[in-house]
Amino acid sequence: MQWRERLRRVVARLDVLAVAAAIVACGPATAPTLPPPPPVQRPDSLEAVDPPLAVADTVSVPGWCQPPERTAADVRAEILWDRWGVPHIFAEDVPALFHAFGWAQAKSHGDLLLRLYGQARGRAAEYWGSAYLDADRWVSTNGVTARAVAWLDEMAPHMRAYLDAFTDGINAYAADHAGCIDDAVEAVLPVTAVDVLAHVQRVVHFTFVANPELAGGVGGGTSAPGTGSNAWAIAPGRSESGNALLLANPHLPWGDLFTWYEAQLVAPGLDAYGAALVGFPLPGIAFNDRLGWTHTVNTIDAVDLYALTPAEGGYAWDGGVRPFDVERHALRVRQPDGSMATETLEVRHSVHGPVIGEREGRPIAMRVAGLDRPHLFEQTWEMLRARDLISFESALARQQIPMFTVLYADADGHILHVFNGAVPVRPFGGWRDWAGRVRGDTSGTLWTTLHGYSDLPRVLDPASGWLQNANDPPWTTTFPPALEPDDYPAYMAPRTPLAFRPQRSSRLLAENRQVTFDEVVRDKHDTHAEAADHILEDVLVAARTYGSDLAGRAAEVLSSWDRSVDAESRGAILFETFMRELGRRPWSSGTPFDVPWMARAPFATPDGLSDPAGAAQVLGEAARQVEERYGALDAAWGSVHRLRRDSLDLPANGAPGGIGVFRVTGYTDDADGQRRATSGDSWVAVIEFSQPVRAAALLSYGNESQPLSPHRTDQLPLYARQQLRPVWLTRAEVLANLERTDRF
Secondary structure, three states, X not given: OOHHHHHHHXXXXXXXXXXXXXXXXXXXXXXXXXOOOOOOOOOOOHHHHOOOOOHHHOOOOOHHHOOOOOOOOOOOEEEEXXXXXXXXXXXXXXXXXXXXXXXXXXXXXXXXXHHHHHHHOOOHHHHHOHHHHHHHHHHHHOOHHHHHHHXXXXXXXXXXXXXXXXXXXXXXXXHHOHHHOOHHHHHHOOOOHHHHHHHHHHHHHHHHHOOOOHHHHOOOXXXXXXXXXXXXXXXXXXXXXXXXXXEEEEEEEOOHHXXXXXXXXXXXXXXXXXXXXXXXXXXXXXXXXXXEEEEEOOOOOOEEEEEOOEEOOEEEEOOEEEOOEEEEEEEXXXXXXXOEEEEEEEEEEXXXXXXXXXXXXXXXXXXXXXXXXXXXXXXXXXXXXOOOHHHHHHHHOOOOOOOOEEEEEEOOOOEEEEOOOOOEXXXXXXXXXXXXXXXXXXXXXXXXXXXXXXXXXXXXXXXXXXXXXXXXXXXXXXXXXXXXXXXXXXXXXXXXXXXXXXXXXXXXXXXXXXXXXXXXXXXXXXXXXXXXXXXXXXHHHHHHHHOOHHHHHHXXXXXHOOOEOOXXXXXXXXXXXHHHHHHHOOOXXXXXXXXXXXOOOXXXXXXOOOOHHHHHHHHXXXXXXXXXHHOOOOOEHHHHEEEEEOOEEEEOOOEOHHHOOOOEEEEEEOOOOXXXXXXXXXXXXXXXXXXXXXXXXXXXXXXXXXXXOHHHOOOHHHHHOOOOEEOOOOHHHHHOOEEEEEEO
């Protein structure tokens, strides 16, 4: 539907003034006759936003962008939107809660939500053209839609009703607010519970567990690139207040299927606050007044690739030949002129799973763990409603979530780390034996069962009083170590040196005997480069001894650097470039470090340079790159690295985690030569399990993605200033900071 037709439809329902207001509120940015909205007035400091808005400052939204007015007797759910665009949903019953949450997601992320569901159907190329054809092939190859139908049939009736209520809420918003939804995605409507289950598969099982890039390279890493996280759980004995503390800090790309949505859900038996991935009907990271948990991407191997041996009539199997099972899918592809073409996709299945590609003439089949476990949302629902450690672990032990480390804390003072996921019971070998391609011609390599909950690495209430994970294996969750790797199968998790980011994470906790809430907030934004403490002095000596004049000048810049990656830091660009080049070069000893990482000295190693002359050459090369690209060896980090969204353009801080910065920000190159933040710290929350609970949070890119929403950019200034915003948990707090109300 074109803009003019949309406007005609609106005019049929509203007067002219309401139409103009509606266009400003949610119309497309391409509206041809309206001036751009005025710039959003942003506070200069977090303190400036603490006082509540006056009643006169609350936003008045025209009728077409909210449900019809209802009497008190009619209202089953109410959404109180705070002034950061966070929905606080208060419902009289659970179906009404899910309906309102679907409605809220459609309001905040309607265009993105429908585009994601269209891709999960495997019909994105039909809707939007050949650019989506590879995504459709991946979804169809892995049988996502058919499995979603089967999963829905296996759901408990009450959970199925909840999913139906969630999608009804999405459809209701779209039906009443067509002018707020991009014409290009309206073809996906209406959505159903099958779309939700297909979407969760595409995100969790076929992006996080099994990365679509496998289909191209049929090897290498399995989990999605650019994904990671930090997480802390601090026991009362290490907390100055005597209350347990939790830090939730996922690092994901800033958009697409990785987008977080912050919300509070209140209904009989539930009062939870957290963040859901867009399109999910429940938060995946959350807390209530008794407990909370967060996730990190763990070092789990829940997918295997099998190299098959082609044979006449199929593939070799246990000394004979086994035929492929073959499926054919008709993929419709929209052409530039609007016509449709059809591609026939033939998918061959071995006993292991679908063939996703070929390598050196051999078909490669993929086997993903956890596809027979359809109750992810039911388990999450139980986790949200848990009131203590026993009820939480009873839910977690269902093992319906196929990966992600769990860090947990509660009001009773317990802290917990579980290496959660669907780990296959493999017949032999260690991590490396299963990290690449495995022989697919014998049943001796085919796993058929998964490890139970009691088999997984788990640490409860360690003597250290703290737990951390920064995407390191579970063996380094605390120091002194609480787990012995030899107690577990060698393939459970890798035994690798502690990388600089988890080392920084551990150091921050180990060196603070009495942690406060404010210190957790401060340390969350820590930009100190841990790697510099291990090798920088050696690099300076090497450059002055073996280096070129350029390397010598670089050494002078690094000698004055504050070893941080703040916006004003000078030398950070040079050091980050040096470390990247250092990691790319092969070293005769196998490592650039003189002393490798050792578990008995976890914070003092690695140390020194194995080849000082070679390191001096690397520094010279890094200096050449920085000078050519940015004009000066001491360019300030924030002059190059930017926070850009819509018209906002601010100096950034934080760096990729490889140099040991706890405040992770990832960047991509813009056309003007500067680097734009596109990943890293996404939803950050610090929670103290006091009575009442205290929390602060930040959703870096804002809680809405719809065009013209002020909540697309309102939190980036806080990101630039390394601040969190207060979380409002009581109805009175929300009403004091109210932007609008919707009733159902």
